[in-house]
Amino acid sequence: MSKGNRERTNRGRFRVGSMALLAMLLLPASALAQGAEDWTTDVSVDTLWVLVAGILVFFMNAGFGCIEAGFCRAKNAVNILAKNFVVFGISSIAFFLIGWTLMFGDGNDFVGLQGFMLAGMDNSPLTGDAYQGAYSSINWTGVPLLAKFFFQLVFAGTAATIVSGCVAERIHYRAFMLFTFALVALSYPITGHWIWGGGWLQTLGMWDFAGSTVVHSVGGWAGLAGIVLLGPRIGKYKKGRVHPIPGHSMALAFLGGMILWLGWFGFNPGSTMGISGDVALLVSHIVVTTNMSCAAGLLAATMTAWMVSGKPDFSMTVNGALAGLVAITAPCAFVSPGSAIVIGAVAGVLVVFSVMFFDKIKIDDPVGALSVHLTNGIWGTLSIGLFASQAIPGGIDADGLFYGGGFGLLMNQFYGVAAVGAFTFGFAWVVWRTLKALGGIRVSAEEEYIGLDVSEMGMEAYAKDSVSHVA
């Protein structure tokens, strides 16, 4: 996923390779046959893991839909559910047509340029120099090209779906669909190219194992631009006070949180994009760091909310879990389980105060998506600069501040956060402004009052079960 991972994997391959070389010298024919067969089995095992992990990440779309709908009002539920459903359809098409190539196609430091629509693709799982194709930046993993494509596609879809929470309860359905296409086709893959596609941030030594920045803060920045241009929902900050607008179903929010936690076991551990050889050790490590950070995040957020508001606010429990997950996404392969607990606990505290902060500056984020994905996407990315250790098997090539590495790594992380933030926010601003000029992005006050379900979607989420309906 990241440069470090690539190098680590290459090291692993080298080790296997050197043993194969030894065997080959002794017993050429047998070793050759054996090498070919072992390679094949490893490819299958790696492919199986990447696909299963990708399928888990895909399912996060269900989680985002449930949690966003749960935290919004019933009158907008169909709208937000529909957005979370179509978003992955649009992402699939946009990433297939354009995004994949801009992100992983061979090109320059800023963008990929070759291999649109997987045209003339070689689906073989060859790695390193053996592979002759247009996507050399993702050639450190030995799985079929289409498995790589699918795994990266579900990540792109995640970034897009984060936006839907930010702009909930007041955006035009059509405007959201067009924005999604632009984000996944153009913006997400360009910044992704910088960090995962062989671009300038990767060269610089900025690290993001599974996407705290590449995926989560990108979604957050894009949503922030939308929130600023849309303005708050009617009544949210009436008469200078914050009026909480409670969500309509904590059952949906619970289910959404659980599904996202589930999906993250694909998101982070799957970003090894393999499990053969000693990568199995790393995958196991990441499963544990991911879970421990989430556990710490949910407990810290619960406690913080309890102290601040006097009640163990359940929405903060869920958002605390997600905050812990977002934060550990970048460093999951580079830090110890103990560090993961600290990173998650900080994330859980941060998310509570971030929600309060955004309300204070009248940034109306209905489901807390900014506090989860942007605030903690930044925190998670920076935390590498503090907690990373070369002793952890993730393959990072520098230590964080707390492990004697000084400020160098931390600064690289900061540059990455700032550069991706500036580009994404700017891009999103231009697209939202363009959409606003063309056909408007915000529904009318009347439509907002009635709810988007009736006004935009033409149906209710929970139609009255009229016994007399057909009588």
Next chain:
Amino acid sequence: MSKGNRERTNRGRFRVGSMALLAMLLLPASALAQGAEDWTTDVSVDTLWVLVAGILVFFMNAGFGCIEAGFCRAKNAVNILAKNFVVFGISSIAFFLIGWTLMFGDGNDFVGLQGFMLAGMDNSPLTGDAYQGAYSSINWTGVPLLAKFFFQLVFAGTAATIVSGCVAERIHYRAFMLFTFALVALSYPITGHWIWGGGWLQTLGMWDFAGSTVVHSVGGWAGLAGIVLLGPRIGKYKKGRVHPIPGHSMALAFLGGMILWLGWFGFNPGSTMGISGDVALLVSHIVVTTNMSCAAGLLAATMTAWMVSGKPDFSMTVNGALAGLVAITAPCAFVSPGSAIVIGAVAGVLVVFSVMFFDKIKIDDPVGALSVHLTNGIWGTLSIGLFASQAIPGGIDADGLFYGGGFGLLMNQFYGVAAVGAFTFGFAWVVWRTLKALGGIRVSAEEEYIGLDVSEMGMEAYAKDSVSHVA
């Protein structure tokens, strides 16, 4: 899964086999030991994939339950949820006792006859001639017999659960349970035997990789017979006009759609029933064709509904996704990702007009199951005759019309559709008629008016949370 798949896999085995043969000639002892061990590891990898895929397909029961309940009224919700829960229990018993043998047991061109209840089973994963058992038609895959049984069982359960949507809101619970047993014990496995169990359609050269016909249209035909005999729900076509009866929870429908999409990543790619060797390339291919067709289907249905009705009908978005999934189920291994997009887009358009068509002829299909599973089961099966290409790794032995293969393949597909449709509809008609004669299949008008939950199940789906309940 299909003949093509078997041949493809056999080819894969042959390639590995020839290498092993070479090694054996050179260094007998070593090669022998190595062969045995590699075989073992491949078996484990294949088994892991088949079981995980089967588990995902199992979970589609949850998806069907959610989507059907969501599209029905609250007063019938317990009934439809209960049907979707018991259906897999009944299917498990029926397929274990009878169905499995009729489908995969050695027999003749029309039905399997040996190996009831897995009696005296050899659970070994031997393939081809090495295996001495009663289920030679499924011997192309080298996983333990019980893994094959489980994977096929979850497919049988899917066919049965489709029926529950068709007959929703007016059928006797008991009648549905008995029908399910008959379908899974007798009808589904017989037509399945024709196509996947070495029967006459397989010999003819009719192809269905993962079951557009074997599973989905079978469910649709069985449901159609039920709908015709039950008649429409009271009030649906009152005074010659179509009265929409909105479902009670779009949140459930959303979740159901998402879970089904998830499950399809087991359904189609899992139908390779293996992932070792170069099958990993095919599995990756199918994951992508499956997803692209679904994406195209949901977008096409959304756009079509938007143009037809003026609103981006969310129920059509969900059904469009399912239509794309059903349609790509047969051809997923034989067509390119680009073709998958076309097949899915056509499915998305078809599902909208199919819903309108069935309403026009007063076929009352409460959740759109016929339009999803029957119409697009047929379309998907036929699409092989148009889009199939021998250049795709799925192993089909003829090209479709658009790839220069003429009408031959298309006609074979048509014969398969017609034969399976005639048999299944006829079987279902007889069973429904018999049940009607014995104890009735439709609830009384009063019970339908009150709702099946109170009248049949003795409980409400959403009991009032009476604070005074216990006071």
Next chain:
Amino acid sequence: MSKGNRERTNRGRFRVGSMALLAMLLLPASALAQGAEDWTTDVSVDTLWVLVAGILVFFMNAGFGCIEAGFCRAKNAVNILAKNFVVFGISSIAFFLIGWTLMFGDGNDFVGLQGFMLAGMDNSPLTGDAYQGAYSSINWTGVPLLAKFFFQLVFAGTAATIVSGCVAERIHYRAFMLFTFALVALSYPITGHWIWGGGWLQTLGMWDFAGSTVVHSVGGWAGLAGIVLLGPRIGKYKKGRVHPIPGHSMALAFLGGMILWLGWFGFNPGSTMGISGDVALLVSHIVVTTNMSCAAGLLAATMTAWMVSGKPDFSMTVNGALAGLVAITAPCAFVSPGSAIVIGAVAGVLVVFSVMFFDKIKIDDPVGALSVHLTNGIWGTLSIGLFASQAIPGGIDADGLFYGGGFGLLMNQFYGVAAVGAFTFGFAWVVWRTLKALGGIRVSAEEEYIGLDVSEMGMEAYAKDSVSHVA
């Protein structure tokens, strides 16, 4: 997981090992290299399976939350959902800090004592004597230590979450959180050590493959102590009659039941903690026994309820499925598919009468958790003594009563049930009493009347979607 499993796996290793030995004698260098590489691939395959299975088990938290919330009243829904969310956070921390070591650390017959917090851990997947670490009791499985930890952690979380159902609708949130910590840190791992950690029950020859006793009845005993000390909900047994208090959402109950069934495909088959070599046969076997018992359980419970109450009570259908799953958890590897059907059918009947029994003695168990997890945890554990057969590949070293083994095994199972029950109930009693003395465990009558959501959590599960909210 159990001693038997360890021996079985060791046998498997032995077989592979002896072949490797043969090859080594003939062709030392090649065989050595090959052995190392095969070992590596097997480790990856095993790791992949253990992690995927663990992830499925993790998701059972979502299932428990849905089913418990569905069977409770809306006024307590946030509370019970929140409990099911925080419970895994607390379990993660408690098991990491203390529980893991007490359960699997090297120690004595009663408790593990070494290796707290995985300190100085060796993450290598070495097995048997090759491994030099603090957790020799779980060294029969060749996966990385952190994969073992994760898999065991999700089991610990399951035990804890069972309690939340028992004490629903009247317990203080804080008291439940503290109890969870105590249970997972101390009690669960100690009894777990007895059976899975090399303790005295394992030595005695008491068998529990995947945890009918270790996990399920432990949760049940801990919950029973809580129920006795809390007393029934207000109004439940008013004037000497049982007043049913219907749950608020059968849709949530359906979804919960389905998710739990899904998760059990990780719970039981994953308890092999590997799939390489001939373990693939065993995993396939367990998938089938698990499913058949569940199917039989849900059908038997449905029929029993239908006969007893005149209606096919859906809550009994769901609880019957869970009863079948709990019952087959201990014997899944030791019995035939046919026996699994019998065991599940008995469980389905038992669960109905158990619910009636507990109500008769005024043990108020809102969601039927005792009847599912305690009654059938006991039944499942004892059923090994009746149905176990050494002919099944699970590796048990004695036959059950029905297979000619006499009463020996049955008595061992009984001792295990009694010992674990006595310890857990006693421990839980002391902890609940202590919590009661310190700050109380039951909310006030007023709070219970209002509902825990408003009184304890400060929010409603389903806030009214007030259109006028912002006007």
